[in-house]
Amino acid sequence: MTLPWPSFWGHIPDDDRPAVREVLAELLGTGVLFGDDGRARQLYLVAREYEKELREYLAPLNLDLIPDPDRPFYQARPIPGECNLTSRFTKDETLLLLTLWRIYDEERMTRSVESVVVPANLIFARLKLYFEHIQPPTYSHFERMIARLRAKRLIRFQRHDDPQRFGDSVVEILPTLQRVIPFENTQAWEQQAALYRVTDSEPDGEES
Secondary structure (H helix, E strand, O other): OOOOOOOOOOOOOHHHHHHHHHHHHHHHHHOOOEEEOOHHHHHHHHHHOOHHHHHHHHHHHOEEEEOOOOOEEEEEEEOOOOOOHHHHHEHHHHHHHHHHHHHHHHHHOOOOOOOOEEEHHHHHHHHHHHHHOOOOHHHHHHHEEEEEHOOOEEEEEEEOOOHHHHHEEEEEEOHHHHHHHHOOOHHHHHHHHHOOOOOOOOOOOEEE
C-alpha cells in the first residue's frame, strides 16, 4: 500500500517522488544521507535539488537539515532541547563516542581528511587512556555498540576475517560524528569526559 503523495509537494515530478521518499527515510531513520556512489549518489543529487522542500518538511520536527560544503552528505540534526526524536546512548556507548570523537579530532588537527580509519586495538587503548577507571568492553560488547553507531551512520566497520585478530578490525570514523557531538574544542570535550571519570562502575545500560 502506497499512501497518497502530499498535496504541498504536488510540484515534484512523479519520476522524482520515489527518490524523495528514500531520502526522507534515510534522514529520519539514520539522521544522515551519504552520497558516496551508486544509488546513494543519485539520492544525494535529488536531495540537493529539493533541499528547500526537505528543510521545510523537517522543520516542524525541530530537525535542522545541515549540508556539508565540501563532502556529499546531508545530516538531519536535532535542535537541542526542542526535538523529541533524539537518540539516547548507554554509558558505555557514550564513552565509546567520546573516545571516537577525540581520535577523529586529533587526527584532523594533523592532516586534512574526510574520515579517520583506525584499528579496534587503538580504540581499546584510547578508552583506557581517557577513562582509566573503566573496564574495557569485551569484543562482543564492543561489536554490539559499534553496530548501533554504524546504524546511525557515525562509523563504518570492517571485522577482521580471523576471529583471533579482532583487534585488527577496522573502524572508519565518519565526519558526521563531530556534528552529532558538536564540541567547540578539546576543552569542551574534556569537561564532558570528566563527568565519566569515576572510580565506581555504574550499571550497564544507564542512559546518558
